[in-house]
Amino acid sequence: MKIYLRTLIIIVITASFVGCGTSKFQSNYIKTELYFGLSKKNGIVTEKEWNAFKVDYISKRFSGYTEIQTKGFWTNPKGETVSENSRLIIYLNKGSKQDSLDIVYVINNYKQLFDQESVLKIDTPVRAFFK
Numbered sequence: 001m002k003i004y005l006r007t008l009i010i011i012v013i014t015a016s017f018v019g020c021g022t023s024k025f026q027s028n029y030i031k032t033e034l035y036f037g038l039s040k041k042n043g044i045v046t047e048k049e050w051n052a053f054k055v056d057y058i059s060k061r062f063s064g065y066t067e068i069q070t071k072g073f074w075t076n077p078k079g080e081t082v083s084e085n086s087r088l089i090i091y092l093n094k095g096s097k098q099d100s101l102d103i104v105y106v107i108n109n110y111k112q113l114f115d116q117e118s119v120l121k122i123d124t125p126v127r128a129f130f131k
Contacts, residue, residue, distance in 0.1 A: 029128045030095040032103055035072065035120035036110055038085045045114050050087060057109050058089060061102035066090040092128060 038045040045053075058065065068088040076082050093099040107119045 027094075027128065029092050029126050030099070031124045031126045031128075032091045032093060032099075033120075033122040033124075034089040034091070034103070034107065035070070035122075036087045036089065037072065037116060037119075038087065040114050040116070044085070049114070053110065053113065057106050061106055062089075062091050062093075064092070092126075095123075 036045075036050075038050070054067070066089070068090070070086045070088045071083055072086050073081055073083045091103070093103075103121070107121065110116060110119055
């Protein structure tokens with residue numbers, strides 16, 4: 001009886017480890033969030049300019065993404081609250097070298113085209129499920 005019980009316990013433990021992470025629908029990803037400010041020295045990035053940027057740069061480098069209209073707030077050196085319309089692009093990627101190069105390409109082109117100091121980039125490891 002002891003041998004049977006010990007064998008059963010080993011089978012249950014082994015099966016529980018094998019069952020972890022074997023779903024073909026889940027994987028580790030990096031969720032990259034890119035915050036693009038729409039203010040520039042001489043006005044704003046227009047909707048037409050933003051849409052052209054998406055077509056020419058984002059859609060050509062990212063296989064899929066989510067866009068959200070946002071408004072950012074911060075305190076300037078004078079202690080005043082400042083706000084700016086912006087766009088948030090969420091890009092789920094594998095974190096490969098090519099993914100990193102594509103993200104840097106998009107950021108650098110935005111900064112250059114629209115005379116921006118920076119684009120906020122946040123990377124978060126996530127486990128995503130496509131069901």
